[in-house]
Amino acid sequence: MSIEVRLLGPVELRGDDGLADPGPAKRRAVLAALALEANRPVRLNRLTELLWTGRPPASAVANIRNHVAALRRTLGNRIVSRHSAYQLNLAPHELDVTEFRRLAEGGRGALAIGEAGRAEPDLAAALRLWRGPAGHGLPRGTLDVLLAGLEADRLRVLEDLVEARLKLGYTGELAPMLRDHLAAHPLRERAWAQLMLALYRAGDLGSALAAYRQAQATLHAQLGVDPGSELAALHVAMLERAPRLDLPARQPDRPRRIAGAEVPRELPPDPPFPGGHPDEFAAVLAAARPSPEERAPAAVVVHGPPGSGKSALVTRAGHRLMDSFPDGQIFAVARPDVSASDLLGRVLRALGVPAGEVPGHADELIGRYRSLLAARRVLIVVDGVTDAGQVRLLIPASPGSALLVSSRRPLPMPGVPHVALRAPDRLARPARRAR
Incomplete structure (x- = not known):
């Protein structure tokens, strides 16, 4: 039943x-x-x-x-x-509260040991289970106390998610979510600190300092107290432009080789994060990251109109996922005249197959591709796909690898999750990339 x-x-x-x-x-x-x-x-x-x-x-x-x-x-x-x-x-899977707690504990555990990349999708998935206030519409009673405890857990998970995203290099795009959070819960000093740090790392020191003054005024007006020592110390560090506030630069991976060929590292430069899409970005990471429990191959399509930031999103997702795919990251552009065989040959050459040894028959191409991926963990990013037929055969047949696709419209690919982006209502000033 x-x-x-x-x-x-x-x-x-x-x-x-x-x-x-x-x-x-x-x-x-x-x-x-x-x-x-x-x-x-x-x-x-x-x-x-x-x-x-x-x-x-x-x-x-x-x-x-x-x-x-x-x-x-x-x-x-x-x-x-x-x-x-x-x-x-x-x-456990029959009650959303149990699933929320499982995901939250997993995310917090990963965050506690410094694995923000693993924590972020679990925390984001935990929050997506919420459809409104817990028990919305129930009559008043002592049950409210238990439901209020769930709401307190939700607030902590939201701030844990922000912490993970700050560690992953998100900057100014976090500000709208944090401002909404603080409008409803203005006494949460951790969230004020996160807002200040996100603005600071986006290069907007003035707004970061203004956020501190707003926190100071709110706490004094509602509680009659000054900001705590941690928030005050963050304010001083920003005034001094303390180096500890900047993210450490990512250490480049040491080159690896597969079958005598250098492991492909083909992603374009990590772009500024497309503002307004933090939830969509989290959904892409969750769909593309290999699942150790299910051990299933992964694929995801990001679609949206021109200017929605889909190419930037899949590129940045590729950079965030690099550690999950140590055997290479391949980037290809699917122009309208590029066929599935063209893309398969392109990927095979990136994986070290000499051009003269790339099979000419479609079945052989597919077989060679699947054989090469069977024992490897490779991320394939294909930008600008116009037809599902171009990339359907690139969906990995074995666990451990993933396919990221961007397109202007949804693609008929059964079983492949889609993430939709909307064009921005107005151009926002791009956030400075965290270093």
Whole structure:
């Protein structure tokens, strides 16, 4: 029996027949209370405490029993009756709260050991599970305390994500997200520090210092206190232009060789990040990075109109993914007159196959390509694709490698995720690339 319970937003329940109506608000609250304690018995007196503020009505227990009976029409034997208690049994993937916590813990763990590139997609994926305030629309009750704890977790994960992106070289493009975050939560000093650092690394010292003054005024007006020592020290460091505020330069990889040929490092220079697309960038990284659990090949298409920044996005994603593909990064431009065979031959030559030994028959080209990739971890970036037929055969057949594609329009490639970009409403001043 298929079940999915979502609490990170309005409460939703899915069964074998798709989305099911959980019923009135109090019934959704019963579902939420049981789901938050999934796989553990919740006593009836605890449920009444969670569902009603103050003194519960005399009919509280009877009401709960009626709501559980109604929920069983969708949940079936997932709700187990215990002595004066109910227990909702869910697998980890059947509850969005559990999945959020799993992704958040993985991202924080990677961030704690300095692996921002591995932390970033997990943290971004955790936040994408949110559809609004947790339990939106539920009646007021003690359950609010548990839901408020989830909201606090969300705020921490958002700031962890910003920290990872700062370490990866994101700069001014983080400012809009942080300003929205601070508009709703103006007392979070960590977020003020992150906004200041993002602006500083984008080359906008004036705005960084203005952000500090705004934080100082907000904290004083609402709490009657000055900024903490860490925020104050960051302000002083910016006034002194302390070198520690700059990202260390990336150390170049030592050349490697495959079968006597130098490993291809063909990506164009790392461009400034296309402003306005941080979530899309995170989605591309998550889709293209090899999954150690699934061990599946990866491919992703980035599409958007001219000026949307798709070429810059796939190029920068390639630079961020270099460590995941130590056997090479290949970059090709797919003009309208470039065929699939042309691109396959181009990739084979980049992988060290002499021009005279590149097969002339399409089947042989494909076989040689797949054989070369079978034991390697290679990233292929193809920019400006006009037809799916140009790149469909480049999708790796074995795990460990990935294909990144940019196109003006979606491509009919079943099973390949697409990331859509929109043209900017106005030209923004490009952020200085972090060093």
